[in-house]
Amino acid sequence: MKKNKGIRYVVKKDGKFWPSDVMKKVVNMTDERIYDKAAKNPVKFWEDLAREGLTWEKEWDKGYVEKLPYFKWFEGGKLNFSVNCVDRHLSHPDRVALIWVPEPTKEKPIKITYGELYNKVNKFANVLKENGVKRGDVVSIYLPMVPQALIAMLACTRIGAIHSVVFSAFSADALKARIQDGKAKILITADGYYRRGEPEKLIDKAKKATEKTTVKKIIVVNRIGKKVKGKKFLDFDTELEKADSYCKPEMMNSEDTMFILYTSGTTGKPKGVIHDTGGYAAQSYWTCKWNFDLHPEDVMWCTADIGWITGHTYAMYGPLLTGATTLIYEGGPDYPDPGRWWKIIQDNKINVFYTAPTAIRMFMGVDSKWINECDMSSLRILGTVGEPIDEKSWMWYFNKIGGGRCPVIDTWWQTETGGTLINVLPGIGPFVPTVSGKSFPGTEHVIVDNKGKPMPKGRQGFLAQKSPFAPGMLHGVYNNHEKYVETYWKKFKKMYDTSDGAYLQNGLIRITGRTDDVMKVAGHRLTTAELENAIHDNKLVGDCAVVPMPHKIKGQVPIAFVVLKKGNGSKKIEKKLKEYVDMKIGPTARPGKIFFIEDLPKTRSGKIMRRILKALLIDEEPQGLMTLINPDSVGKIKDVINANKGS
Secondary structure, X not given: XXXXXXXXXXXXXXXXXXXXXXXHHHOOOOXXXXXXXXXXXXXXXXXXXXXXXXXXXXXXXXXXXXXXXXXXXXXXXXXXXXXXXXXXXXXXXXXXXXXXXXXXXXXXXXXXXXXXHHHHHHHHHHHHHHOOOOOOOXXXXXXXXXXXXXXXXXXXXXXXXXXXXXXXXXXXXXXXXXXXXXXXXXXXXXXXXXXXOEEEEXXXXXXXXXXXXXXXXXXXXXXXXXXXXXXXXXXXXXXHHHOOOOXXXXXXXXXXXXXXXXXXXXXXXXXXXXEEOHHHHHHHHHHHHHHOOOOOOOEEEEOOOOOOHHHHHHHHHHHHHXXXXXXXXXXXXXXXXXXXXXXXXXXXXXXXXXXXXXXXXXXXXXXXXXXXXOOOXXXXXXXXXXXXXXXXXXXXXXXXXXXXXXXXEEOEOOOOOOOOOEEOOOOOOOEOOOOOEEEXXXXXXXXXXXXXXXXXXXXXXEXXXXXXXXXXXXXOEOOOHHHHHHHXXXXXXXXXXXXXEEEEEOOEEEEEEEOOOEEEEOOEEEEHHHHHHHHHOOOOEEEEXXXXXXXXXOXXXXXXXXXXXXXXXXXXXXXXXXXXXXXXXXXXXXXXXXXXXXXXXXXXXXXXXHHHHHHHHOOOOOOOXXXXXXXXXXXXXXXXXXXXXXX
């Protein structure tokens, strides 16, 4: 048995955990006065950080310009994102930039140095240019966790193309919708990848998704040895090998769009969240440096997939901006056994480990021998992301993975915020189970009622962000101004609506979860509307509604209520509908249970009363039945739920 011994970075005092003296000597930020300093002049504060942390071709004319609902950071400034991630670290070309761990244990990990990454990014940037990609064009990326994903993303930033990464487990239909919205010229994908020991084919979904779209070429990474033929297809490695080794970086305006990342929308159609170049770079750099105390000699492992914002900012870009090493892993967390993650930490001497409460809860149910057998003394910082973490899971993570000696940084942020915005800085503390902490210096969040008025301390309300808004924040919804305004600015007008609930606990912010119809399933954000659209599209379905339910492992799981066009439901039909959801969206969205009912509870205006369905699921007395046009449906639905308990 290997003890998780190592340097003690935290001490317990007054029932809270605080940074130890040892921690205070090594961290990048220890001065609590940083919050007050930043609050006095947030714009100047971020300007100073941008100068110190990034390499600019031309300094900006104005630090911050606001004309709501839009705002700009570092207006007039020019820089190139790939230069900031790679070129400026070439004084240490042999320092490892990326460690890639494949799932099959017979394959050895690959290490790519900053010098090698520079070469590959330049070459692939030229591949894109040779295939007609220009500044401002959208490039779709549909790749698993392989090194080529990072190379492709950085190559886009080098020539000023806008990358749009799509989660590789999403269906062909989900990919197609995102390609069509962005009018992508090029798709970068793979023939497949490995998941739980088996090759998962990707190229077939890519082919289907690109039919009758703007995609002219598909560049394919050969991962599982599946042959791809046709004039439309290019081999990633072959094209890389024959390309020129230098591509002059395109100097971008700070406020130019760098990437689009699609997130669920309340209408069921995904929203293309826009992030710019300079502001996103500044926030990514400083949140990595201060929140995760990242140093150039550190190795950070963020377990998020590249298809999510966490994968963009903290699995790929953030560590590179600071000149550190990032690790990405291809496969399942417990393959070939539950010790896989902990062995990766041991073998690669991970210093910063960042994962989701979903994963933590999964491992809590596994024999602790898998953890005890590994030496994880290299760990210094633990982080959580994706959803609020409960106290039991927090303490298990703290004691079992961190050995009771590493702080747990509980981070709050969103696809829209670009980077972490509420948490505790590791050199300042305190680290309190279930409590995220304070707004990142230079930003301000408030807890308000439905009309935007401040809530009394300790009372739950809506979490909103005040001006000036964080540099890494979204700068619109791609081709959809109305959706941008309606989703984020309609409720509070002059404050950004996070759609999350929160309250203050001893001066620190505790997040309580979503206040709209967005579910957090295993850390992935899905709307009830998007899932309902997928189910309703099936020819068997007449009507449906989806509600999220708490889940011990995944955080939340979707539960579907379905009215069939004819006949009664069965296990066979339930299986068919789940498989249909897999095809339309992906297995992440698969309902945990489908109840077949005669009618959905609706108001006279036709609105489905999902809160009544949720109340029935958790065995609460539903309220507001007088608003229903069909109140008798409620008793019948309750009977169906009771009849299916335990099934």
